[in-house]
Amino acid sequence: MDKDWEKLGQEGLAFFGRMSASISHEIKNALAVINENAGLVEDLALLAERGATLDPERLKRAAAAVQKQIRRGDGIIKNMNAFAHSVDEPVRQVNLDETAALMVALSQRFAARLMVRLETGPPSGVCVTVNPFLLENCIHLCLAFALESAGAQKALTVSVSGTDQGADIVFSGIAEPCGDFPTEMAERVAGAIDARLVFDKTKETLTIALPRKPAG
């Protein structure tokens, strides 16, 4: 597969857009909970001014809900920041556990919509030299297929392991494949980082086989 940079650029922008839309939706959900709890505290204060008894337990619950959403928002923004910085350098050494964990975290909303439990495997400590953004794009395309193909078991694991050539990122739990994979675009994105995509229907796995460093 040729490295058609125009098509890779279009796909990259579309990927960036999908992730940004999902992140902004998550932030808005967190803000909505904060907004309603702040409003509730205001309502309770107004009622107290008119002589109603203020329930300290209700105030504590509202404060706890706000703190929980602030932690959630902070987590979302940290992930967004890590994702945004993945375009800083065209090629660098990447800790694959961290990249897998980031993509799993950023994809939780898609997984929740499909009611699939999405998690990472045990840490591997494996690092490779790669274009971080293209790797994330490749993982995203694989995850989109894998999530739609999780079948009745509704559980998907993304694991990293070292190989002689470099590393494997394995998506396990593809019980009911939804159509053909890899698509032309997935092949193109994988090709741009010198990776191979191997879909094993028997093992119900999809693997991104990565070299230790780019060819050439």
Place this chain on the structure above:
Amino acid sequence: MAEKVLLVDDETDFLEALSQRMEARGMNVSTSSNAAEALKKVQEEGFDAIVLDLQMPGMDGIEALKMIKKENPEIQIILLTGHATVEKGIEAMKLGAMDFVEKPSDIETLTEKIKKAQAKKIVLVEKRTEEKLKDILGNKGW
């Protein structure tokens, strides 16, 4: 008469706080954290308005909107969303949603829309009753 409202959202902290605020404004509020449970509640009891989150695990708001409107065309549905795209808004309106509110929402705006929804539902129910009466009178030849 108190507006009977069903709030549907998978964010339980959001449901708890918003339902209390709506109750403090004189509404009779029920909640569901998923669309399937909401559909069951709609079958079991009548509502003036349903405030429905657009994106939920499993069945999303658009699917739920279609199913509710098919069985209960007079119920008014206000869609709630974290990201209101024009396309989604148009799709929802075409499917019969009364309005679209973006999160985080203003309680007074939402309350106003719910009051309008109740008024609209009353008009629709009265119209349907009138049509039924006309039909009965016409068939009996009185």
